[in-house]
Amino acid sequence: MGSTLHDVARIAGVSIKTVSNVVNNYPHVRPSTREKVLSAIEELDYRPNLSARGLRSGRTGVIGLAIPELRQNYFAELADSIIRAADAHGVGVVIDQTSATREGELAVLSGERLRLTDGVLFSPERLGQDDVNLLNVGFPLVLLGERIFGGPTDHVTMRNVESARAATEHLIGIGRRRIAVIGAHPVNQDDIRSANLRVRGYREALDAAGLPYDTTLVRTAAPWHRENGAVAMRRLLEDGVDFDALFTLNDTLGLGALRALGEAGVRVPDDVAVIGFDNIDESRFSVPSMSSVDPGRDEIARVAVDTLLSRIHEKGEPAPPRQILADYRIVGRESTGFSEPIEAEPPRPSPPWRNPLAVERVTRGPGARRAAPRNRASARRADALRSAHVTTLADGRHKRG
Amino acid sequence: MGSTLHDVARIAGVSIKTVSNVVNNYPHVRPSTREKVLSAIEELDYRPNLSARGLRSGRTGVIGLAIPELRQNYFAELADSIIRAADAHGVGVVIDQTSATREGELAVLSGERLRLTDGVLFSPERLGQDDVNLLNVGFPLVLLGERIFGGPTDHVTMRNVESARAATEHLIGIGRRRIAVIGAHPVNQDDIRSANLRVRGYREALDAAGLPYDTTLVRTAAPWHRENGAVAMRRLLEDGVDFDALFTLNDTLGLGALRALGEAGVRVPDDVAVIGFDNIDESRFSVPSMSSVDPGRDEIARVAVDTLLSRIHEKGEPAPPRQILADYRIVGRESTGFSEPIEAEPPRPSPPWRNPLAVERVTRGPGARRAAPRNRASARRADALRSAHVTTLADGRHKRG
DNA sequence: CAGGGAGTTTCTAACGTTGTACTTCCAACG
DNA sequence: CGTTGGAAGTACAACGTTAGAAACTCCCTG
Incomplete structure (x- = not known):
């Protein structure tokens, strides 16, 4: 099935190393030789064996x-x-x-x-x-x-810290003062992890705006899946906590929370403004579409x-x-x-298909x-x-x- | 850095082939020898070179x-x-x-x-x-x-055909009669592709129920992204077509359509019942949650x-x-x-971590x-x-x- | 025209693994 | 007791590639 350097060398009437040189773009190959080799490669549909190349x-x-x-x-x-x-x-x-x-x-x-x-x-x-x-x-x-x-x-x-702070400032900027958070880490809140860093950014924004840090507004959720966002939001509502905005530490939590807010008849953004984190594709298409941090x-x-x-x-x-x-x-x-209007599919550039034989070489x-x-x-x-x-x-x- | 069969063989005082035999669970190795080899493997932290194995x-x-x-x-x-x-x-x-x-x-x-x-x-x-x-x-x-x-x-x-038919029957079963479709293929509608097969299933269900096939209800959309689901739904609404149900040929289209229905103030499922296709995770968490075909x-x-x-x-x-x-x-x-209640995260079984050395062998x-x-x-x-x-x-x- | 050198090509030895063929050893059997 | 057969282990040759050194062309120069 697969042909090897040997086969190509035989057809082209050169040594196997010369074929290897052509394949690897070694500069000192006579154009006529290169030509012969390339046509033999073409003829045999030669593909380098990547296991062998890898071994070598x-x-x-x-x-x-x-x-x-x-x-x-x-x-x-x-x-x-x-x-x-x-x-x-x-x-x-x-x-x-x-x-x-x-x-x-x-x-x-x-x-x-x-x-x-x-x-x-x-x-x-x-x-x-x-x-x-x-x-x-x-x-x-x-x-x-x-x-x-x-x-x-x-x-x-x-x-994390800066962008979470910016997200919180975004909410403060539209006049919100009681900003809930969903997604804090349940156990160790000093550990270095996205959750804690983002909570820190949130807190910095509050401090800078002279707003109090109210722990009843900061809810844990883990892992950051939709389910848990919805569950945390239901609890928040059940507890009767007063809040006018929500920062979820990722988008999936936010989508779950949005869902729970919808069920409860809470209007977004009128009653509660919501921002997430990650800017996944999905957030553009929720009802309502969800603001987010694009990291x-x-x-x-x-x-x-x-x-x-x-x-x-x-x-x-x-x-x-x-x-x-x-x-x-x-x-x-x-x-x-x-x-934000929903536009037609944004074009995504397709990758240029590359020379399949060459090795990337530094x-x-x-x-x-x-x-x-x-x-x-x-x-x-x-x-x-x-x-x-x-x-x-x-x-x-x-x-x- | 990486040690080889040779190194292991030297340490264990056996031939390289015996080491290979141990690694590959060849049965005829004396337990004492196997033991020696295994401890040498342990000592050197030997890992087989997969390129070499692949080459061979x-x-x-x-x-x-x-x-x-x-x-x-x-x-x-x-x-x-x-x-x-x-x-x-x-x-x-x-x-x-x-x-x-x-x-x-x-x-x-x-x-x-x-x-x-x-x-x-x-x-x-x-x-x-x-x-x-x-x-x-x-x-x-x-x-x-x-x-x-x-x-x-x-x-x-x-x-495709059977399940699309079942989806349509699901809508008919809850009393709907004017069932729109989003996601039909724009050009060749006889070609074999998911879109056409699913439309065929839809049509079979209509036929079986004695309902007419109305082409104004069947909307094209490609590719099957949220954007296009939303766009198609807006057109459907603009055109003033009368419909009480929607079958989107995949879930992402459905989520886009749901979004457009929400914007337009159309109630789901009261005014329009919606079912999608694919049963992606996301469909459980839209507002409202979306019925679907799990393929x-x-x-x-x-x-x-x-x-x-x-x-x-x-x-x-x-x-x-x-x-x-x-x-x-x-x-x-x-x-x-x-x-359908949203439950906490369903457990996903983690894979058993396997013997890292052995080769899968038939x-x-x-x-x-x-x-x-x-x-x-x-x-x-x-x-x-x-x-x-x-x-x-x-x-x-x-x-x- | 010999000598030098750059350009071009070839030769050969790895890379680490596994399959085949072979040797050695031991136990069981006739 | 000699033979047989299988278990246990070894030696060696691949697998297809690349790197390094050696060798072979030219052509230019002194």
Whole structure:
């Protein structure tokens, strides 16, 4: 079935190494030779055997993405973005679902489940700060999310505190004063995790506006699924707490809460204004459409893939671990009194289909110490990310701050 | 960093092949030897190199899943189920997004994008019946979805006509007579594709009930995204067409339509009863919750993976292509007048973490012609699927038909 | 026209694993 | 007691690729 370099070499009447040189775009091949080889490749429909290439080169051209569950919208959209970003480099993605269990996450770090991959993007949900030393694994690893900070690996994440503060300020800005929160962590509220960081941002906004921090307004919910958003909202209503706005720590909780508000006959945004977090596609289409924080998922995906690949190709002394933060923006929709028309399907650029034979290769400068081009590019992008954030309001204005 | 069989063999004082035998659970190894080898493996933290194994054995233990886009809920949930099913066999999944372009789908079939995979599960969206001969590819391929029938490959899919008919009967059963449809295909309405099959089921139900087929009630929408569901519903309302029920050909269209109905002040289910198709998680949490057809996604995933793996391990003459249909059920919710409480998060069984070293191996009987055990198991399951379908109503009753 | 050098091509040895063929050993059997 | 057969272990050759060094062309120069 599959033909090999040998077959091509025989047909083209050259040595197997010459064929390899042609396939790998080695520059010093006589045009006439290249031509012969290419037509033999064509004739035999030759495809390089990636197992052999992987064995020889130590690289497979596949990275792993370890996430809790694809059926959570946030992760499906993240995976989508990451697969696109990886595809732009000709790299494949194996998805590993940890089912949000500690066991599953440990299995990721142990490398058992690392199948044929050159490195892993890992978004833990159960592991926490105490497990930071487990991150010293023998393969390139880039961390996503908020569970662990200051570890030995690169880390790409979002500005949780600042963006949660901005979300709260968005609610304060439309005149709300009693702002409930759903999604706080039930147990350890000092732990570093999205929930606590976002609550901190919420609190900072209250403080800055001179509003009191009322613990009866801050509700726990875990995991962040619709069900639990609905349950928390029902409790909030049952308890008779007075509130005029709601900040849910992610969108799915918000959609559940919206549902419970609807059942209870509470009007949104008239009685209660609602903002979520994540800006998943779905939030645009709830009734009413839900305002949200867009944490910059595409940028996170792009930067995470770039960072991982540069680690995979890194030579010599490893650079110190980097932490990279993406931009965020506030998206105002009906649930906070902004209206946004539903337009037809926004076009999504399809990836350019690439030369299927070539290997992605990092040019090695003579110094070899210096970071490869892609490294510098992503470092530059990272700097750009660090430098500014932009808040976009629904009316399209941009506010640099 | 990584240690090899050689290292383990040296430490254990045995030959490299004996280590290989231990790793692969070859039975004829003296317990004491096995013990020595295992402790050497432990000591060195040995992990088999999958590229080398893949090169030697011709198999990588990874399959491909080619779908339009992960951010479409249906595909995210399908991918989730497929990854779980593959994981149960110790097999990894590389996801390839075609962006729902013909170009992308052709690239899947050309094998260019088949990275390091033993076979591919492919859910085409743009290719159609005319492309059936393109399915003669040189690698194991299992088709999902409704775009192409009667091809040279195995095909796992759902009972579109019957289940759409059942959905329509569900609406008729609650007394509706003017049933609109959203999601018909804009161009070729005879082509074999989900849209047309489901419309056919709708029509069969009307015929059986003696209701007229009114083309003004049947609306096109493509692709099946929320936006387009909302747009189609607005048009339907603008056109002043009289209708008391809506069958959307998938859930996302339905959620968009629900949104447009809400905007227009139309009450669901009082004025218009709505049922969708796919039973994605989201439909349980819309306002109101949306009835749907559950097409048996988990079963499809399980059977598809089993089928693909049995093809990958198949020896000798290939068996003729099989077509396998999953069971469906109708899930009644508020949008058709059924109520369903929102419960706390349903437990999802986490996969058992498996022996990380062992290879999945098909026992070879002496006859070698006969299908391997797994083949027979999945064939049996397939027969079971073919034999019966069950309609579950919201009240929990089951109806065998 | 010999010598040098850049450009081009070939030779050969890995990469880490598994299958085949082979040896050795021991127990059971006639 | 010799033979047989299976269990237990070993040696070695692949699998298809790439890297490094060696070798072979040219063409240019002194």
